[in-house]
Every structure is written in structure tokens, then in C-alpha cells.
Amino acid sequence: MRTLVSLAALALAPGMALAEAHATATPVEYGPRPAYLIDKLPDGDLKDKLASCMGQDASKSDFSIGHRGAPLMFPEHTVQSNVAAARMGAGILECDVTFTADHELVCRHAQNDLHTTTNILVSDLAEKCTTGFTAASGNTPANAECRTSDITLAEFRTLTPKMDSADKTATTAEDYQGGVANWRTELYSDKADLMTHAESIELFKSLGAKFTPELKSPSVEMPHDGFSQEDYAQKLVDEYVAAGIPASDVWPQSFNLDDVLYWVENTPEFGKQAVYLVEWSDGFDEQNPETWKEDFADLKAKGVNYLAPSLNMLMTNKDGAIAGSDYAMAAKEAGLTLIAWTLERSGPLASGGGWYFQSISDVVKDDSDYLVALDVLAQDVGVVGVFSDWPATVTYYANCMGL
Structure with a gap:
């Protein structure tokens, strides 16, 4: 092979x-x-x-x-x-085609899924997100929204992809990266490429x-x-x-x-x-x-x-x-x-x-x-x-x- x-x-x-x-x-x-x-x-x-x-x-x-x-x-x-x-x-x-701030076409399932499919919230680009990370509190789940239209193509290229997931109980952006369904895996996520x-x-x-x-x-x-x-x-x-x-x-x-x-x-x-x-x-x-x-x-x-x-x-x-x-x-x-x-x-x-x-x-x-x-x-x-x-x-x- x-x-x-x-x-x-x-x-x-x-x-x-x-x-x-x-x-x-x-x-x-x-x-x-x-x-x-x-x-x-x-x-x-x-x-x-x-x-x-x-x-x-x-x-x-x-x-x-x-x-x-x-x-x-x-x-x-x-x-x-x-x-x-x-x-x-x-x-x-x-x-799945969406666009960046400079109108370049990229592959993402949604224009606003970068917070669950990439490491943007724990990168230097987090401050550019439409809605930054908000920790879970009481009955309110953790939340964020990051769009491809928030960043340029050059910035998009710096992101690291991950399995689509979010830990809604997270109190930190780092913990929010988790939440992968137990019937999926992270074994093949290392050094993946957008x-x-x-x-x-x-x-x-x-x-x-x-x-x-x-x-x-x-x-x-x-x-x-x-x-x-x-x-x-x-x-x-x-x-x-x-x-x-x-x-x-x-x-x-x-x-x-x-x-x-x-x-x-x-x-x-x-x-x-x-x-x-x-x-x-x-x-x-x-x-x-x-x-x-x-x-x-x-x-x-x-x-x-x-x-x-x-x-x-x-x-x-x-x-x-x-x-x-x-x-x-x-x-x-x-x-x-x-x-x-x-x-x-x-x-x-x-x-x-x-x-x-x-x-x-x-x-x-x-x-x-x-x-x-x-x-x-x-x-x-x-x-x-x-x-x-x-x-x-x-x-x-x-x-x-x-x-």
C-alpha cells in the first residue's frame, strides 16, 4: 500500500x-x-x-x-x-465549501465551525472569533463561535484541525477542545492538514x-x-x-x-x-x-x-x-x-x-x-x-x- x-x-x-x-x-x-x-x-x-x-x-x-x-x-x-x-x-x-474574510474558498462543513473543528480557541487567532470562549456556568453550557469569515486564508492555514467536538461542560478553552463522541477516535488526528x-x-x-x-x-x-x-x-x-x-x-x-x-x-x-x-x-x-x-x-x-x-x-x-x-x-x-x-x-x-x-x-x-x-x-x-x-x-x- x-x-x-x-x-x-x-x-x-x-x-x-x-x-x-x-x-x-x-x-x-x-x-x-x-x-x-x-x-x-x-x-x-x-x-x-x-x-x-x-x-x-x-x-x-x-x-x-x-x-x-x-x-x-x-x-x-x-x-x-x-x-x-x-x-x-x-x-x-x-x-463543503465556505469562504474566508478575503473571500477565498476553503473546505469546512460550516462557515462557523472553527471552534469545534480546529484549535482556533487555543491559538493566537482566538481574539478574532465572532464570539470568544465562554466557560460553562451552572446550567449554561460553554460556548464560542469562530467563523472562517473572521480570518484570512493565510490565517486559516495556520490552524490545526481536530475531530469535530466540544466539551460543553468546559471551564477553559483548553478543555473545550474535548468532547469527542465515544464511538469516534482521536487516533488519526495528529498532524492532519486543512x-x-x-x-x-x-x-x-x-x-x-x-x-x-x-x-x-x-x-x-x-x-x-x-x-x-x-x-x-x-x-x-x-x-x-x-x-x-x-x-x-x-x-x-x-x-x-x-x-x-x-x-x-x-x-x-x-x-x-x-x-x-x-x-x-x-x-x-x-x-x-x-x-x-x-x-x-x-x-x-x-x-x-x-x-x-x-x-x-x-x-x-x-x-x-x-x-x-x-x-x-x-x-x-x-x-x-x-x-x-x-x-x-x-x-x-x-x-x-x-x-x-x-x-x-x-x-x-x-x-x-x-x-x-x-x-x-x-x-x-x-x-x-x-x-x-x-x-x-x-x-x-x-x-x-x-x-
Whole structure:
């Protein structure tokens, strides 16, 4: 297996050095987790089919999408997290895109997450945060808010990434750095490297992966110092054009329908694969059209081809078993291509699976239901891709099922 080659340097020096470091095909390995989940499945056709593939050659699949890389164990949106995802066979990788004070695009899940995903609160940049650290007191949890828009790109580069976490009981900024979920790990956080959006493009290209950048909602009022929402959406596309990436390899995403329609109307080649993200909200009933915010026919008429709902919107409890929801079937019947997010982000499923599995929590029993849900999404709902915090599971399934 190829080892990581001076990743700290590569993160700051994209282009030839980065491409040369991963010039050969990225080897794909499943690791122990897919087999572990298969072993937990109850006896039946799904277990038999997946077990029959134990000896298969591992290969990359576009059905497998790295969600922020592989953040179940690696700090999200880092070089290392995405290299790990590629080595698990994720054929498509994600950079969540936001911007700095000088309007440079960087990979962060939110514009205002630096206080939980980096060491900014214990660095010299802490004083630049929108809201500095406030210690926990009585029933009031510890708090802070640090945005990429609080600092320049040069300052962003000085930060050290960490697992996304915060100790809400902390009385010091140092203690606030903790709070990592007990089903994640800090074993792979040492010397991880942040990325700009342009650097992510070079890295993903060198790994042989395709691209699904998400334009994140700004925490600042737009336009920001003359930088409009349209400028923001256009700059994302421009960086793929500058890197010579064909539009057919890019699936730009946004929760903001106006962003998706901007790409459809102004960058039509990229707009063909623009993804409209939607998520469960209060009052949503996956079986009741009166609660759906989306008008599927109208979306298609406006040129939207891809819809990416959260997992809980796509599945339901049907006679005590996980099944595709009426919402999912209606969207598919309207001609929308579906993508699901996010598998293996809930930790152990013994307690029902939390937010992502809330529509089926009463039938979720243990971690093997990750595979049951994945099978329903692929075979019944017909999604074309699944985001995961640990892409090996989705890759294994896709390879076994010939997706």
C-alpha cells in the first residue's frame, strides 16, 4: 500500500507535488468493518448475498461517496480524511465549501465551525472569533463561535484541525477542545492538514475520485464586502474550470434552491448535475404529501435533476420492516435522481439511530441495520449514491451488488 507522502507539505502545495504523490491508482481496501456488520445480520438472503462476496476484489465505486472524507475516525475535510475515503473505494469525494474574510474558498462543513473543528480557541487567532470562549456556568453550557469569515486564508492555514467536538461542560478553552463522541477516535488526528477548495480539487483528482462540493450557507449577511451569493456560487464552479475538471465529474450541491437554479441557468453544463439538498423538518411525514415542501414536478420543470434528501426522508416502517417511503417513490416517479445522506453518522444503532433514522427508529435494532437500510435505499428507493462517514461499507455493498 502506498504510504502518505509528506501530507503537511502537500496540503499547502497542491498541483504537481500533490498529483505526483498519488499518481498511481489508489489501492482499495475494505478493512474489517463491512465483515463485522455482515456477521451481525440475521440469517437470510441479504446476509447470504453479502457474505458470498467476502473474497471479492475491492474496487472504487461512484455509488460510494465520502462524506467530509471519512470522519468516523479522521478529522473531517482534511487531506488525511479524504485519502482514507479514497482508499475505502469512495469514487466521489466532498468538499463543503465556505469562504474566508478575503473571500477565498476553503473546505469546512460550516462557515462557523472553527471552534469545534480546529484549535482556533487555543491559538493566537482566538481574539478574532465572532464570539470568544465562554466557560460553562451552572446550567449554561460553554460556548464560542469562530467563523472562517473572521480570518484570512493565510490565517486559516495556520490552524490545526481536530475531530469535530466540544466539551460543553468546559471551564477553559483548553478543555473545550474535548468532547469527542465515544464511538469516534482521536487516533488519526495528529498532524492532519486543512485544505482550500482548490487544493481539494487537486487532491481528489490525484486520487482518481470525482467531486461533489457543497456550497454552504453563509453565517454572514450577503453580500459580504461586495461578495454576493451569485459570486460565491460562480467562484465554486470557476475553480473546477480553472483546474480543467469536466463538468460531468462534478455534482455541486446546495440546500439553497437559488444556488442550484443559478448553476442551472448560468453554468448549464455544471447545472445538469447540480444537487438540491433537503432535510427532515418538524411536521414532515414521509407518507403524507401535504407535509412535503418539495414540488417534484416544479423542480424538474426548473431544470433540477438531482435531489438529495436525508436518510430519514427516504425510509419508513412498513409492517415492521424498513421500506422506501412514499416521499422517495414520488420523487423518483417525477424523474428526479436521488442521492442519500448520511450512512454511519449515527454511531451504534442499538438505541434507534438518532436523527438520521428517526422515521424507522422503532424497527432499528443494531448496527446490522446499516446494511438493511443501505439495501432498501439501493434496491427499493433506487438511489444512485450514498454518502457515508465510513465509505468502505457502501463500497463493499456496491461491489457485491454490481452497482
